Amino acid sequence: MTTNIPVLYVFAISHYCEKARWALDYLGIDYELHHVAPGEHAEIAKKLGGSNTSVPYVHVDGKIIQGSANIISWAQSQSGTGEKRLTPEVELELCTDIEKRIDDIAGVHIRRFYYSEALVEHPGTVRPLFTRELPFPKNILIRFAFPKIRKIMISRMDLGKAQGDESKDIVAGELEWIDGLLADGRKYLIGERFSRVDMAVASLLSPLALPPEHPVYNNLSHPPKLAQQVSKWSDRRSLQWARDMYAEHR
Ligand SMILES: N[C@@H](CCC(=O)N[C@@H](CS)C(=O)NCC(=O)O)C(=O)O
Numbered sequence: 194m195t196t197n198i199p200v201l202y203v204f205a206i207s208h209y210c211e212k213a214r215w216a217l218d219y220l221g222i223d224y225e226l227h228h229v230a231p232g233e234h235a236e237i238a239k240k241l242g243g244s245n246t247s248v249p250y251v252h253v254d255g256k257i258i259q260g261s262a263n264i265i266s267w268a269q270s271q272s273g274t275g276e277k278r279l280t281p282e283v284e285l286e287l288c289t290d291i292e293k294r295i296d297d298i299a300g301v302h303i304r305r306f307y308y309s310e311a312l313v314e315h316p317g318t319v320r321p322l323f324t325r326e327l328p329f330p331k332n333i334l335i336r337f338a339f340p341k342i343r344k345i346m347i348s349r350m351d352l353g354k355a356q357g358d359e360s361k362d363i364v365a366g367e368l369e370w371i372d373g374l375l376a377d378g379r380k381y382l383i384g385e386r387f388s389r390v391d392m393a394v395a396s397l398l399s400p401l402a403l404p405p406e407h408p409v410y411n412n413l414s415h416p417p418k419l420a421q422q423v424s425k426w427s428d429r430r431s432l433q434w435a436r437d438m439y440a441e442h443r
Pocket of ligand 1: 209296
């Protein structure tokens with residue numbers, strides 16, 4: 194399939210997909226959004242020549258761009274030097290370091306903390322997020338295949354009670370780190386204007402911050418233990434700031 198309109202492939206539930214989607218929306222890129230089913234996502238990535246199976250990926254002009262950070266860089270390269278540049282004008286190296294750390298640590302452990310309770314103990318709350326926006330026959334297929342998908346996810350992401358607790362502690366440490374970066378009352382993490390680093394941090398914290406402007410988490414219902422923890426964290430500077438970024442820029 195070759196198309197001139199970029200196609201963004203996503204899972205509705207994924208905060209990495211939300212990050213890529215926000216970038217394309219923010220920069221005013223004309224694109225098609227394709228929600229894919231688990232399993233299908235890997236087949237499509239392979240068919241398009243991807244080097245791995247993860248969403249998000251963009252297919253454009255016969256090329257595949259994989260990973261939310263690469264997608265932001267590509268989108269920025271398409272949109273020139275307008276008012277809404279996502280690359281900060283200063284401290285590029287610091288921007289890359291913060292973006293990489295939030296992608297590799299908080300992004301991964303927020304997901305594991307959530308799934309360790311939601312997918313293990315309350316899978317019925319996760320399934321609608323996997324079937325959301327899928328066309329009718331695929332939606333039915335995923336409903337039936339969900340027990341198998343759940344098993345694979347539990348094994349691949351190493352989910353469980355102890356693992357969830359471990360991830361919760363890691364997330365607490367990473368929130369402390371972001372609180373510290375914001376402690377001097379700055380509006381943006383780097384420089385005087387909104388940049389990709391703010392987008393990366395706010396979108397990857399969005400499963401905890403639950404901003405009303407988020408296209409999926411605006412009515413996400415957390416399982417009970419996670420809900421309790423999230424309500425304890427809710428007034429933290431980092432999560433309030435993430436909600437502010439959404440309110441102003443999403
Ligand atoms: N660092 C990557 C992470 C992407 C990622 O972990 N995607 C998950 C969904 S949240 C995925 O596609 N998992 C299934 C797979 O890798 O096949 C990014 O920023 O895009």
